Amino acid sequence: MSTSDEPHSLLNCTVKELADYSISGAASLPSVYFNHCPAVAEAEPVVNEEIATIDVSLLKNGTPEERSRVILDIGRACEEWGCFNVVNHGISESLQTAMMEAFSKFFNLTEEEKKYYTKTNLFEPVCHGTSTLLKGMDVRFWRDFLRVVVFPVFHYPDKPHDFRAISDEYAHKTREIYIELLRAIWESLDLDVSFMEESLELKSSRQTLVGNLYPPCPQPELALGLPPHSDPCLVTLLMQNKGYNGLQVLHNGKWIVIQLVPRSLLCLTGDIIEIISNGRYKSIVHRAMVSSESTRISVATQVTPPIENVTFAPAPKLLERSNCSTIFRGITFKEFLALKSQHKSMNSIMDSIKV
Ligand SMILES: O=C(O)CCC(=O)C(=O)O
Numbered sequence: 001m002s003t004s005d006e007p008h009s010l011l012n013c014t015v016k017e018l019a020d021y022s023i024s025g026a027a028s029l030p031s032v033y034f035n036h037c038p039a040v041a042e043a044e045p046v047v048n049e050e051i052a053t054i055d056v057s058l059l060k061n062g063t064p065e066e067r068s069r070v071i072l073d074i075g076r077a078c079e080e081w082g083c084f085n086v087v088n089h090g091i092s093e094s095l096q097t098a099m100m101e102a103f104s105k106f107f108n109l110t111e112e113e114k115k116y117y118t119k120t121n122l123f124e125p126v127c128h129g130t131s132t133l134l135k136g137m138d139v140r141f142w143r144d145f146l147r148v149v150v151f152p153v154f155h156y157p158d159k160p161h162d163f164r165a166i167s168d169e170y171a172h173k174t175r176e177i178y179i180e181l182l183r184a185i186w187e188s189l190d191l192d193v194s195f196m197e198e199s200l201e202l203k204s205s206r207q208t209l210v211g212n213l214y215p216p217c218p219q220p221e222l223a224l225g226l227p228p229h230s231d232p233c234l235v236t237l238l239m240q241n242k243g244y245n246g247l248q249v250l251h252n253g254k255w256i257v258i259q260l261v262p263r264s265l266l267c268l269t270g271d272i273i274e275i276i277s278n279g280r281y282k283s284i285v286h287r288a289m290v291s292s293e294s295t296r297i298s299v300a301t302q303v304t305p306p307i308e309n310v311t312f313a314p315a316p317k318l319l320e321r322s323n324c325s326t327i328f329r330g331i332t333f334k335e336f337l338a339l340k341s342q343h344k345s346m347n348s349i350m351d352s353i354k355v
């Protein structure tokens with residue numbers, strides 16, 4: 001059934017509203033949320049594969065041997081998986097909890113209050129929305145979100161009142177972590193760290209915080225929270241609440257359930273790392289599943305180069321050294337996002353920038 005067959009009022013609802021409504025009586029999932037893609041029907045995802053755990057504190061405070069080992073481990077994780085758990089990151093449990101609660105409080109505002117932040121232009125610095133609509137696709141996803149640009153200019157919603165202070169601190173701390181991780185990633189590729197920071201203008205890089213809400217879903221076997229996609233950024237640092245293991249990553253053709261490691265952050269490598277490394281490091285394809293029982297919230301911190309004036313392309317030094325030709329053309333982030341938004345399948349974008 002296409003979106004146009006659903007009652008109009010339903011299409012304007014957030015999934016939070018639909019979930020609250022289903023608790024009070026309506027127990028079936030509106031058909032626009034049915035995912036007919038193979039994602040839902042295919043083989044059982046694997047649960048017992050383990051991804052690497054990286055002690056990020058050793059990058060700063062470890063012995064030279066410990067540091068080199070961590071860099072090797074990061075390189076291997078980026079090459080073989082495109083994701084790893086980050087521990088000893090220095091963000092206190094209380095700050096992690098406060099950030100989760102601040103997003104949760106935002107999603108619990110009245111629909112009227114949240115509407116103030118609902119924008120059609122996705123470049124708005126504070127943007128609340130529901131689902132993820134891909135051009136040309138009618139299907140919707142069981143997810144509400146709040147996306148806030150926090151760097152180089154810090155933005156925040158006015159409500160809840162403590163969002164500003166908490167997100168400011170959380171953004172600072174996560175920025176320190178991803179800068180450390182990006183340096184390690186460049187080192188693992190044997191690339192000049194200061195050259196990379198300058199050429200990507202990392203000092204004025206764009207950092208966003210995205211809170212994702214997946215409320216209980218009346219028919220979770222039919223819906224997806226987020227469809228398979230890779231992130232259009234350098235890296236994503238993901239924090240998850242204790243809800244359930246809702247995140248799955250595609251690894252060697254199989255969906256793997258990411259087991260929640262309390263207090264850790266999950267680092268996912270994004271499309272820009274795949275481009276810069278000329279395909280050696282993969283941007284990981286992942287998706288979010290939903291549950292009928294509990295609410296899941298995730299908070300993603302994403303970092304990208306500035307939107308317009310920086311063109312990223314496979315690192316020339318990497319190509320020279322390995323005597324390889326470039327597989328991707330250079331592109332600005334703005335152009336990349338425009339391309340990404342036109343794609344029906346979120347996965348196929350990398351093919352369209354291959355030379
Ligand atoms: O909620 C999750 O676990 C995944 C979120 C995600 O993929 C994203 O925000 O890009």
Ligand SMILES: [Fe+2]
Pocket residue numbers: 229230231286
């Ligand atoms: Fe993602």
